[in-house]
Amino acid sequence: MGLLSKIFSNTRKPEGFFGKMMVNGMNGGGHAQMANWALSSVQIKEDDQILDIGCGGGANIARLLQRAPKGVVQGIDYSTVSVAKSSKVNAKAIAEGRCKVQEASVVKLPFGESVFDLVTAFETIYFWPDIEHCFNEVKRVLKPGGQFVIVNESDGSGPMDAKWESLIEGMHTYKPEEIRLHLSNAGFKGIDIRKDEAKHWLMVTAEK
Numbered sequence: 144m145g146l147l148s149k150i151f152s153n154t155r156k157p158e159g160f161f162g163k164m165m166v167n168g169m170n171g172g173g174h175a176q177m178a179n180w181a182l183s184s185v186q187i188k189e190d191d192q193i194l195d196i197g198c199g200g201g202a203n204i205a206r207l208l209q210r211a212p213k214g215v216v217q218g219i220d221y222s223t224v225s226v227a228k229s230s231k232v233n234a235k236a237i238a239e240g241r242c243k244v245q246e247a248s249v250v251k252l253p254f255g256e257s258v259f260d261l262v263t264a265f266e267t268i269y270f271w272p273d274i275e276h277c278f279n280e281v282k283r284v285l286k287p288g289g290q291f292v293i294v295n296e297s298d299g300s301g302p303m304d305a306k307w308e309s310l311i312e313g314m315h316t317y318k319p320e321e322i323r324l325h326l327s328n329a330g331f332k333g334i335d336i337r338k339d340e341a342k343h344w345l346m347v348t349a350e351k
């Protein structure tokens with residue numbers, strides 16, 4: 144594996160020194176702009192129960208906590224480095240009992256059925272194995288009528304997408320219609336696709 148691949152594989156699973164650098168990077172710049180673009184159109188109630196999957200550096204957990212001041216926001220990530228950073232960034236809310244961050248994979252979510260009003264997945268589904276199984280897991284933990292929000296910086300048609308896929312083993316940059324098909328096969332309804340054409344940002348929302 145070349146040095147660039149080694150560094151960028153930390154976007155898939157942050158580990159060690161480069162992983163710590165990567166999660167710091169995830170909390171700023173382009174990720175922040177895109178998250179704000181996406182979240183501005185998501186309806187969130189003040190007491191919502193929310194899960195952020197692949198929470199990385201935890202900046203989106205913090206945004207969601209602001210939007211649901213009487214709710215609880217949980218995060219999961221299968222990277223120890225991501226869990227540590229998310230826990231640090233959201234330490235106050237964790238101490239207040241409004242936030243919990245756990246090390247876990249989307250493949251087997253550590254929750255019962257019908258727990259969450261909203262599940263978010265920012266910049267992470269590219270790395271999920273067996274996507275329809277994972278979408279079924281998300282559906283399982285959502286309440287009936289609950290929303291699933293997927294936000295990707297790559298919409299499968301950007302000039303850099305093939306390059307990212309070759310640099311990061313196991314990455315797949317989904318086209319919107321591929322996501323729609325997998326969500327529909329997993330039983331989601333009301334699937335809606337929004338794009339920022341210039342930036343190739345993609346947001347897909349679906350309902351259980």
Ligand SMILES: C[S@@+](CC[C@H](N)C(=O)[O-])C[C@H]1O[C@@H](n2cnc3c(N)ncnc32)[C@H](O)[C@@H]1O
Pocket residue numbers: 154155156157169170174196197198199200201203219220221222225247248249250264265266267270271272
């Ligand atoms: C590019 S980062 C995005 C982090 C954050 N959501 C953001 O937008 O800044 C992808 C994150 O997804 C996590 N991830 C990837 N596959 C996962 C899986 N199967 N289960 C849980 N987390 C996963 C990685 O560990 C990493 O922290």
